[in-house]
Amino acid sequence: MFLALDRDEIEVANAAADFLASAMPIDRLHKPGCADMNAVLRGTLAEMGWFALTLPEADGGSGLGPVEHALFFREAGRQSGPVDVLTQALAVLACTDTDLRAILLAGSEGVALLVPDGAGLRLLGAPDAAYALQVTREGAQLFALAGGQTTERPALAPACSMRLLDSPPGTAIAYTNGEHIWQMGELGTAAMLLGLAEAALDLIVEYAKVRETFGRKIGAYQAVRHPCADMALRAEVARSQLWYAAAAMAEQRSDVALHLDAAKHLCNQAALMNADTNIQLHGGIGVTDEHNAHLLLKQAMLLGKLFGGKRALLSRLVDATVQD
Incomplete structure (x- = not known):
């Protein structure tokens, strides 16, 4: 593959x-x-x-x-x-x-x-x-x-x-x-969640380059850099699994449902956690209606419920079998 x-x-x-x-x-x-x-x-x-x-x-x-x-x-x-x-x-x-x-x-x-x-x-x-x-x-x-x-x-x-x-x-x-339309919906929803996770990371990285406290850009502080690194890792893990799931669909693998469920779960997590961290790291401006940060979190909460929520996905993944 x-x-x-x-x-x-x-x-x-x-x-x-x-x-x-x-x-x-x-x-x-x-x-x-x-x-x-x-x-x-x-x-x-x-x-x-x-x-x-x-x-x-x-x-x-x-x-x-x-x-x-x-x-x-x-x-x-x-x-x-x-x-x-x-x-x-x-x-x-x-x-x-x-x-x-x-x-x-x-x-x-x-x-x-x-x-x-x-x-x-x-x-x-x-x-x-x-x-x-x-x-x-x-x-x-x-x-x-x-x-x-x-x-x-x-x-x-x-x-x-x-x-x-x-x-x-x-x-x-x-x-x-059959499952084809559901699978395309699950793949599309997971991809939208990945986009949200990446957008949240981009927002805080750009903000960390310009916002200053105590005479230094906030990106210089470990309290900001480490959460940003966690956000990047979550997005990368979700993105890797999403591409694998899409490739598995294209090749019609027998375990495609497993990889789609794993991708949706990881994208759910990445979008929700990255959007929340983005708000926290922005400080006071992150909770204002004029900022885009809350839009990402609200959309992530909605999409996380569609085509497989946390409980349904994990219950299916427990008994799933990977193709050799």
Whole structure:
């Protein structure tokens, strides 16, 4: 298994970084009406073909693989990207109806993520989403939301709106069996968490170069340097496992679920702990609403619950078997 990124993969990562930093910079989250993927952003992402990144060429996609999928959503995570960017890409993969897939590929309609909420269901994504995608390890189902009543709920992460679905969504208009959509969702979510962890490290490293106390840059003090080193180590461990999981998916290894679960768990930890350490090392400014530090932590807390939380992942990893 070859784990180093090749030139084409690096070009995808660089293109995604440049595009997303311009189309949805993290600073947008300090403005009103910033949540979710609005129609303009959805259309721009569709025009650039990002929703079709891993869709086979025969179906109108780019025909790329899990590695490119992870690279794109890592950059989306750096900008605290909304969950429905990933949901739209997953819905495209889950949809077998040619006409409906074309609508989703064009960004004409949005898709919200449907997740369990006790005995009910919760929607994560733009209020104007026409469809909802529910993904489990057994398969994925796409529902039409026309006429469905929802109740808005306050969301912790400003990048994502949250609503409760007042009644079951009805019959699925598209569905697919098997773990593939779940695995692509788990990989994409882990990659976004890695992006958050790396962004938190970048923030504090830059701050440590300019902030002074007692006549010295704070980066000169071990009380700052050592936590930064821990942050870098957590990000490197998570990144290594994520690339391995993406490569395992590309090669269709029998133990791909194990490596995905390990990657998601490590990315959960790296994002949460790095975001928290970033706030602490920034001092007083780190807890202000005007700073980006709290945005990273809130988004990490949300993504950590999607496609495998701590307890579920560890319970699966205990009994997992690695392929020889």
